Amino acid sequence: MPIRDLDINLTDEQKAMRDTIRKFGSEVMRPAGIELDKLDDPSEVIAEGSVLWDVYRKYREIGLHKRSIPKALGGMMEDMDIMSSILMAEEMGYWDSGLAISFGVDGMPFALAALSPDPELQSWARDYVEDTECKMTGCWAITEPDHGTDWLLRSEATNCSECVPNVRAELKGDEYILNGQKSAWVSNGTMATHANLHVSLDPSKGMAGTGLAVVRLDLPGISRGKPLDKIGQRPLNQGEIYFDDVKIPKNWMIVPDPALIEGTGEMGLARVNGGMGITFAGLARAAFDEAFKYSKERVQGGMPIFEHQNIKLKLFKMYKMVESACALSRRMALYNAANPLAPSAPPAVASKVLSTETAFQVASEAIQIFGGNGLSREYPVEKMFRDARAAMIEDGVNETLSIAATEFM
Ligand SMILES: Cc1cc2nc3c(=O)[nH]c(=O)nc-3n(C[C@H](O)[C@H](O)[C@H](O)COP(=O)(O)OP(=O)(O)OC[C@H]3O[C@@H](n4cnc5c(N)ncnc54)[C@H](O)[C@@H]3O)c2cc1C
Numbered sequence: 001m002p003i004r005d006l007d008i009n010l011t012d013e014q015k016a017m018r019d020t021i022r023k024f025g026s027e028v029m030r031p032a033g034i035e036l037d038k039l040d041d042p043s044e045v046i047a048e049g050s051v052l053w054d055v056y057r058k059y060r061e062i063g064l065h066k067r068s069i070p071k072a073l074g075g076m077m078e079d080m081d082i083m084s085s086i087l088m089a090e091e092m093g094y095w096d097s098g099l100a101i102s103f104g105v106d107g108m109p110f111a112l113a114a115l116s117p118d119p120e121l122q123s124w125a126r127d128y129v130e131d132t133e134c135k136m137t138g139c140w141a142i143t144e145p146d147h148g149t150d151w152l153l154r155s156e157a158t159n160c161s162e163c164v165p166n167v168r169a170e171l172k173g174d175e176y177i178l179n180g181q182k183s184a185w186v187s188n189g190t191m192a193t194h195a196n197l198h199v200s201l202d203p204s205k206g207m208a209g210t211g212l213a214v215v216r217l218d219l220p221g222i223s224r225g226k227p228l229d230k231i232g233q234r235p236l237n238q239g240e241i242y243f244d245d246v247k248i249p250k251n252w253m254i255v256p257d258p259a260l261i262e263g264t265g266e267m268g269l270a271r272v273n274g275g276m277g278i279t280f281a282g283l284a285r286a287a288f289d290e291a292f293k294y295s296k297e298r299v300q301g302g303m304p305i306f307e308h309q310n311i312k313l314k315l316f317k318m319y320k321m322v323e324s325a326c327a328l329s330r331r332m333a334l335y336n337a338a339n340p341l342a343p344s345a346p347p348a349v350a351s352k353v354l355s356t357e358t359a360f361q362v363a364s365e366a367i368q369i370f371g372g373n374g375l376s377r378e379y380p381v382e383k384m385f386r387d388a389r390a391a392m393i394e395d396g397v398n399e400t401l402s403i404a405a406t407e408f409m
Helices: 012-037 042-046 051-062 064-068 082-095 097-106 108-114 119-130 203-208 258-263 265-297 309-338 345-375 381-391 398-406
Strands: 138-141 168-172 175-182 194-200 210-216 222-224 241-249 253-255
Touching: 012 051, 012 082, 012 097, 012 381, 051 064, 064 082, 064 097, 064 108, 064 119, 082 097, 082 265, 082 309, 097 108, 097 138, 097 265, 097 381, 108 119, 108 138, 108 194, 108 210, 168 194, 175 194, 175 210, 203 258, 210 241, 210 258, 258 265, 265 309, 265 345, 265 381, 265 398, 309 345, 345 381, 345 398
Parallel strands: 138 194
Antiparallel strands: 168 175, 175 241, 194 210, 210 253, 222 241
């Protein structure tokens, strides 16, 4: 008896969209993710000729990158109903969570540029939509060597001149001058051509004195660090970005007023964490499916290990956890989509924390069900375990995210 799909009421269009991503995920993302994960040197992930670029080109050919760009600029933002967006994020996380996150941050600077009335910035969004050769790629640069959680949890000690972001922007005439460094944790930081860049505008206010710019990364004075070598989500390449007297036009500072950033804190937390919650519910399901399938194939004690009661108990517990993570992520996403101007952070953070912890625990139990094979790189579950582990720190450490979310309860 197959495990039933609880998604009733999907339209034919939604099913077709899910099937397209399932095909892309199983044929392209999963095998490429495994290949990229096995590369010893993370520089090889973004090297010319890497399979990463084949994945990116296919992703762009399907047109999935258009999801965050308005129709007026050639995108398909308005065409994506919320259930389609949920299915898409979940499927991407299912097939390779590191690549899913890479695709997610890829579109961020172009989506931000699309919000500007400035024709030059709008043309970036339009060109990105057309770019199937992946000449334009994006990243989200917020974390700094001296400031990770400081961007999330604020206090008197962080909102003062003693605690100033590493990257500073100083207005001189019609230009901002950028100086400083973003940390090695910037996803796509090694390969992006454009960034959403969080900067200090008013050092006297510390972490409360920041703005947000959209920046081209080929300008004089910008350099990159070496790709980061890390435990999980290795197909997601990460690295530092350095700014040395970099001049950007004033109009690239999309949010030039710190009060605006502070005022939209809940929206930012809700948006970022909502996507993470859905994506990692997908990874949790993938780990469960692998364990379930293996338990029917592996014979010990003269029967498939599925027949042993301890394995059944484990599998049912995993199933229950996965369905719970999926249920919360859907409920949260539906609520926040219905309240686009005032999305709620607590359910989004709850979903991120639940899904990433579920993915980690389910992948760990999957390794147990695989026995020795679970530890081998020949089987997919040890990679899923490492990918899930990274997610519990990604986009905010789960504990500090939880504290931040209570501020909005
Ligand atoms: C896979 C992955 C992808 C990422 N992608 C991006 C990206 O695209 N762009 C980007 O800019 N960043 C990215 N990050 C960075 C990520 O957001 C940070 O790692 C995270 O915010 C934590 O910051 P930190 O690593 O500096 O840890 P720290 O802030 O140094 O925290 C260390 C420990 O101290 C605790 N702690 C810190 N401050 C407090 C406090 N005030 N109160 C209580 N406890 C505290 C934390 O909970 C944690 O356990 C990514 C990280 C990962 C792992």
